[in-house]
Amino acid sequence: MALTVQPADGAAVRRAERLSRVRGLLLGLALGDALTRPDQPGSGVLLGTPTTQLACFTAEGLIRALVRSDHRGIGPSPLAIWFAYRRWARAQGIPIPRSIDHSGWLHRVPALRERRGDAPSVVAALKAGRDIAPDPAAPTSGGHHALSPRLPLAAVAAPAGWTAEVVTTTHGDPDAVRATLTAVDLARAALGAPTMPAVLRASTDPVLDDARDLGMPLARLAPDHTAVSALRGGAALAARCPGPEVIADTLYAARELPVPGAVGPLAGALLGAVHGAERLPVELVARLEVAWAVDTLARDLVAQVEDRPGGSEYQQAPDRHWWSRYPGG
Template sequence: MTTVTTKQISTARGCVLGLVLGDAIGAVGAEVPSAGPLSATTGAQLACFTIEGVIRAHVRATHRGICHPPSVVWHAYTRWAVMQGIPGFKPRQKENWPDGWLAQVPVLAARRGSAPATVTALQNRTMGEIDKPAGDSIGAHALTRVLPVGLTAEWVPEPARLAAEIAATTHAGEAVHAAALSAAIIAGIAKGQGIEEAVQQSQWESMSFLKQPVESPVAAAVEAARSQPRQAMRLAQLVPDARAAAVLAGGVYVALCFPGRDQIRDALLFAASCGNGSGSHVAAVAGALLGAAHGADALPVGWVSRLELAWVADVLARDLIAEFVDQPSGTEYTPGDDPHWGDRYPGW
């Protein structure tokens, strides 16, 4: 019988907590207050719903034998929209919907910035695909929300493709490619590769399902980290705006410039200092990469203990691994050992 390993849990917790922590540090522009909660932004909220959607998709697949995971994750984003009070979305009382445990988390209903491309796609009721995008946005939310998909590499044959398909539900073009790259990098780290090795490997892995060649946004980041490390001006050049490709380049640059276990605090502050509204995105990417590489215990305790979404992120990370390894709700043919799992993660 396969059991969850300490390494799997540490990598998953580090990745998700690192993402959410980077998002929060970036939101305050590296001016971290000495006390009080560290709040999440829309990016961290959507990442939480992505993980929940992936778990629910696997529950559906194991119980019904068939599933289209991007559609289940799209449904997760719809629940987020209902909780946010976005026009066009209302709860359905008779069906007790939104369902699942995330719908009971108050902070996920708090408005923490905007996600215009995601909201527009949801309001139009049009779910995009890689070859048929619903819009033309190439913004960073397509990237940051799918980073944890790479954690499924041991069980999902092509996590980069899954990440791309999820990103494509609301975004297009180079944002979809950046999403695939990011998941491939996380997948490499989860398999035991160093950050630079995982970055290098991802550049060809993520291209396998893209019909048109796309220039890798991380090649310049790798070279910059070698020749011009820890330079704010170089980071600004890599991240001139909040495009997903630029943000991925910035996050990779930061992670490669601060690779050590004891450098995560400095890495997040450096990433968060990135201007033009990209700080939370760049720090989220760097936090996810470094957290996955070093584990949750390497994250700054003083910050994590004040992190608004810490408990939510930690539970989701653990449950993601538990679902794929232990299948707590059972399968179509075998009973599970957690009678409440299906209520927490309904398979739809």
């Protein structure tokens, strides 16, 4: 008797594809950050920088903001991400005013408590901050840490004003804010686009005009540590990757640029979002120091958006551990 194969459920297929791409976004960010670190050893564990650490706390803060929204009946607050950065500071041993209590699980990951470099503008904002986010007009930095740590925001349909509020807690330079908004929009487009050129074509920001020119030297697109360099160089580098089989080579090539650490995270995030986690180089992802934490956050972010494991104001939580992992209070 012949067996009848049932067609795949369309919703399940879309869910699996979405999960693959969000995982690719976060893991690609971490991979791009690690492979462009100039002092990275040739073998062994791949260490990240504060870019990856802060991106992890952005994702965690975003999940907690969504949990709080489900239970309080109000929109997700950008302050949840500011408090996440304060938890990062405490885990790092950075003295900040009115230290915040540890909660959730992310602060317990040993690699996220280790100093992996500097994020001076973020640290300065945290040291000067209050229990709530500082005056958005106060921080004026335009460095690339305005951009890369905020890329997890692409996984949700957040308005530009919401994202801008997150950015201006630590970086108030208008060009940096605009570059970050464009980068998040690019990453969001990459989660549904078939190719990187299609992602670039979808953007109307004129700051990317030169990045679309494949003949433009990358060093001219990304000459410094600014968020604008990170946007132009990261987008152009990702667009020049001919296929997923050379993602590693593409990211390694960024080491020749003046500021590889500004360019690598966005390029890796875009390539991971377009191709999915399964197309990232397994032999390198497996060496990432924070791979488990990053992948867990990506999976949990999709679960929160799709399934609401923590329940809501009117529904009991399907996952009894969710609230302790992502307190929304």
